[in-house]
Amino acid sequence: xxxSRSSGPEVGIALIGHVGMGPAVRGIALAAADDFSTRxxxxxxxxIFSRPSHKLYGESYVGRxxxxxxxxxxxxxxxxxxEMVTMEKxxxxxxxxxxxxxxxxxxxxxNLPFIDRFQTDITAAxxxxxxxxxxxxxGVVTIERRGx
Amino acid sequence: MNLTHxxxxxxxxxxxxxxxxxxxxxxxxxxxxxxxxxxxxRLVHISTDRETMGDSGLxxxxxxxxxxxxxxxxxxxxxxxxxxxxxxxxxxxxxxxDLAGESEEAAVALGKLGxxxxxxxxxxxxxxAPTFGEACGYSGTPSVIYMNSxxxxxxxxxxxxxxxxxxxxxxxxxxxxxxxDRRRATHAFRVDxxxxxxxxxxxxxxxxxxxxxxxWSVPAIEIPGARPAVLxxxxxxxxxxxxxxxxxxxxxxxxxxxxxxxxxxAGRRIDTAETIARKDVREFLENWGGVGEPVDxxxxxxxxxxxxxxxxxxxxxxxxxxxxxxxxxIYAPLEIKRAAAAxxxxxxxxxxxxxxxxxxxxxxxxxxxxxxxxGWQRLMTHSVKVANICEGxxxxxxxxxxxxxxxxxxxxxxxx
Numbered sequence: 007x008x009x010s011r012s013s014g015p016e017v018g019i020a021l022i023g024h025v026g027m028g029p030a031v032r033g034i035a036l037a038a039a040d041d042f043s044t045r046x047x048x049x050x051x052x053x054i055f056s057r058p059s060h061k062l063y064g065e066s067y068v069g070r071x072x073x074x075x076x077x078x079x080x081x082x083x084x085x086x087x088x089e090m091v092t093m094e095k096x097x098x099x100x101x102x103x104x105x106x107x108x109x110x111x112x113x114x115x116x117n118l119p120f121i122d123r124f125q126t127d128i129t130a131a132x133x134x135x136x137x138x139x140x141x142x143x144x145g146v147v148t149i150e151r152r153g154x
Numbered sequence: 155m156n157l158t159h160x161x162x163x164x165x166x167x168x169x170x171x172x173x174x175x176x177x178x179x180x181x182x183x184x185x186x187x188x189x190x191x192x193x194x195x196r197l198v199h200i201s202t203d204r205e206t207m208g209d210s211g212l213x214x215x216x217x218x219x220x221x222x223x224x225x226x227x228x229x230x231x232x233x234x235x236x237x238x239x240x241x242x243x244x245x246x247x248x249x250x251x252d253l254a255g256e257s258e259e260a261a262v263a264l265g266k267l268g269x270x271x272x273x274x275x276x277x278x279x280x281x282x283a284p285t286f287g288e289a290c291g292y293s294g295t296p297s298v299i300y301m302n303s304x305x306x307x308x309x310x311x312x313x314x315x316x317x318x319x320x321x322x323x324x325x326x327x328x329x330x331x332x333x334x335d336r337r338r339a340t341h342a343f344r345v346d347x348x349x350x351x352x353x354x355x356x357x358x359x360x361x362x363x364x365x366x367x368x369x370w371s372v373p374a375i376e377i378p379g380a381r382p383a384v385l386x387x388x389x390x391x392x393x394x395x396x397x398x399x400x401x402x403x404x405x406x407x408x409x410x411x412x413x414x415x416x417x418x419x420a421g422r423r424i425d426t427a428e429t430i431a432r433k434d435v436r437e438f439l440e441n442w443g444g445v446g447e448p449v450d451x452x453x454x455x456x457x458x459x460x461x462x463x464x465x466x467x468x469x470x471x472x473x474x475x476x477x478x479x480x481x482x483x484i485y486a487p488l489e490i491k492r493a494a495a496a497x498x499x500x501x502x503x504x505x506x507x508x509x510x511x512x513x514x515x516x517x518x519x520x521x522x523x524x525x526x527x528x529g530w531q532r533l534m535t536h537s538v539k540v541a542n543i544c545e546g547x548x549x550x551x552x553x554x555x556x557x558x559x560x561x562x563x564x565x566x567x568x569x570x
Contacts, residue, residue: 027186041367045206046546049522056522057546076367078399079543080295082206084313089208106369106399107183107330108295111316114182 019149021131023101026121026142027114032150033098035136036070038062039129042102043079044086044112053095071140072097073132077109087112099140101147103128121145155184155327156191164323172218172226176319183316184327192325193308193332197284198232199292200269200317203518204257211314212260218318219266229324232269232317235294239519243483243511247524257514269321286410289332291320295395296388296457302402303391304384306410308332311369311401330370331402337411339374339404339418341366342427348379349435351555355382355389356538357435363398365428374404374418376427381408388457389537396539442541444552444568448479450530452563453516453544454556455485456537461493463556467508468499470560476507477566481528488512508563516540522547534559534568 038061049056053068077083087109090096099119102109113120119142124131128147132138137151157165165181167174180192204212218226239253261271284290284307291312292298301307310330312320320326330336343362349355362373373394387405394400404412412418454467467484476482484503486494491512494500500510513519517540524530525548533549535541536559541551552568562569 024186027182046543048546056548059545076399077369078367078397080395080399081201081293081311081313084315085206085208085211088214088315089210092208092210104368104370105186106401107187107311107316108313108399110183110186111311111313114179114186115315 017149017152019131021128021147021149022125023121023128023145023147024123025145026119027110028099028117028119028142030139030141030143031071031099031119032137032139033069033071035073035132035134035138036062036065036067036097037073037129037132037134037136040074041076041078042072042074042100042109043077043083044090045082046079050086050090050093050095067097068095069098071099071101071138073101073128075102075129076104077102077106079108081108083108084112084115087116087118091116091118101128101132101140121147155181155189161192161325170225170227170322171221172322173229176322179315179319180323180325180327184329187327187329189327189329191328192323193289193328194325195289195291195320196230196324197288197290197292198230198312198317198321199290199294199297200232200234200264200321201293201314202234202260202264203514204253204260205518205520207260207314212263214315215260215263215267215318219263226267226322228268228321230291230321232321233272234264234269235272239513240511243509244513244519246509248520248527250527251520251523253519267321289326291317291326293317295401296392298401299391299395299403300388302331302337303405303409304387308337309401336370336372337402338372338420338422339412339424340370340372340422342374342419342424343376343430344427345375345377345430347432348377349386351557352386352389352536353439353538353553353555354435355386356393356553357438358430359390359393360397360538360542361430361434361438363394363396363400366398366400369399369401371398371400372402372404373400374406374412374415374424376406376415385457385460392457393538393542396542439553442552444532444534444550445570447532447568448566449532449534449552449562449568450479450528451481451483452534452559453483453485453540454536454559455483455516456535456540458485458487458515459490461490464490464494464499464510465497466556467560468494468502470557471506471508472502474506474564476563480563480566482508482560482563483511483516484508485511485515517543521549525549532568534562
């Protein structure tokens with residue numbers, strides 16, 4: 007399950023990644039040290055993680071800033087992210103340690119804010135419930151507030 | 155990215171609106187991955203399964219198709235693995251959804267764009283054939299890893315909209331596996347046994363993929379025994395992609411760029427090769443469990459079966475009956491299904507109670523809805539990729555050999 011410990015990262019800390027894509031957004035993180043595929047892991051109609059072995063199993067990702075390790079699986083995410091945005095069943099933004107082309111192509115098609123290749127392990131630096139400001143044009147994520 | 159005059163004109167709209175959309179989109183993706191420029195391509199493969207595309211994807215394609223021809227001129231040959239739907243089978247599998255009708259809309263729109271329809275799952279051996287070193291814009295992960303690893307063509311995952319963009323621009327951003335340095339092996343594995351069946355090949359791909367877990371990793375793999383069949387390599391490769399998002403491997407002695415270990419490791423330090431042992435593969439397959447439990451559905455797909463596999467299934471089923479509480483689904487391209495009918499294999503399978511299904515694969519046709527419609531839980535399959543995906547759809551999968559899948563379908567329970 008997601009990490010909800012009360013202690014957390016330093017507020018105001020800026021996490022530096024590669025320059026990303028999509029608009030800047032502010033929102034609440036949903037984070038786990040696990041990987042991500044729209045096909046493999048999600049019930050896209052209900053907007054929850056449906057893969058029993060996933061660390062975010064049962065959690066709703068809708069409107070959250072998803073913070074996960076690596077993109078996995080195949081081509082599906084490139085179409086699906088846009089469909090999820092259209093159906094209002096999408097995360098607010100996506101932050102990964104390690105993207106693959108499919109996820110980048112999907113984010114570009116969906117105009118979903120997306121950053122990867124951070125200087126630190128993003129899944130360790132951010133906890134579920136943190137308030138984040140995501141600035142893809144600069145490749146920077148700022149932790150503005152701890153806790154849920 | 156550095157653009158040629160031609161590409162800049164495309165971006166400025168001089169070559170039509172579809173190309174303008176395409177190159178702007180590709181530029182955003184290319185910039186994300188630090189591509190310096192574009193590389194021309196002539197071949198494109200588009201993944202268009204209806205579930206994946208969604209209504210928004212369909213509308214997007216229809217909007218492109220509605221443009222005047224001058225605005226949507228193709229600049230590459232594109233084949234869509236738009237495999238259609240088996241109306242009879244899907245009426246049984248999903249009585250509440252008109253899959254055939256939904257798929258027809260997309261087929262019509264893609265046809266207007268000039269995209270050729272293919273019924274094959276991996277159209278690496280039926281529709282198009284890039285040459286060694288040729289850049290191409292393939293979409294399906296099994297096709298991409300096949301092209302990089304066994305043909306020596308150069309390709310990144312150019313998923314759905316990305317391959318569509320390549321169709322209109324005739325180029326793709328040059329990053330990843332278009333670059334010599336990215337194509338070199340990063341890790342080494344030695345398999346200490348010769349796999350016997352598809353599930354074992356799939357398990358090898360799953361174990362390596364799960365360990366490396368990065369698109370940018372390139373495993374070099376040595377496998378003892380005679381030269382593997384392409385189908386066996388495909389089962390391994392598509393699980394490298396499924397579990398690790400891996401787009402290229404070197405199978406020593408088979409990959410054109412990997413005739414031997416010296417070539418594989420040239421100029422790059424790779425620590426000692428890890429061993430994939432038979433017991434690792436056995437444990438991987440056994441960990442899915444289910445032995446002794448009732449099996450609700452046996453789905454043989456991903457990739458769709460070839461004619462030799464259909465023949466094997468028919469021989470295994472001859473004179474037997476699938477258990478009344480078990481559904482046996484065997485997926486094949488339309489052409490193979492027709493061949494199986496002509497040879498009598500289809501009748502043997504149907505007489506035994508199996509269903510030979512053409513069209514899109516099991517996992518790509520609302521498999522979650524199918525499970526819910528039938529109340530299914532335990533799934534058996536010879537494809538480790540199907541097990542991996544369908545676990546996320548609420549199934550309890552058991553991957554096993556084709557032989558064991560058929561025997562279990564007859565017994566109505568998962569046999570050891």
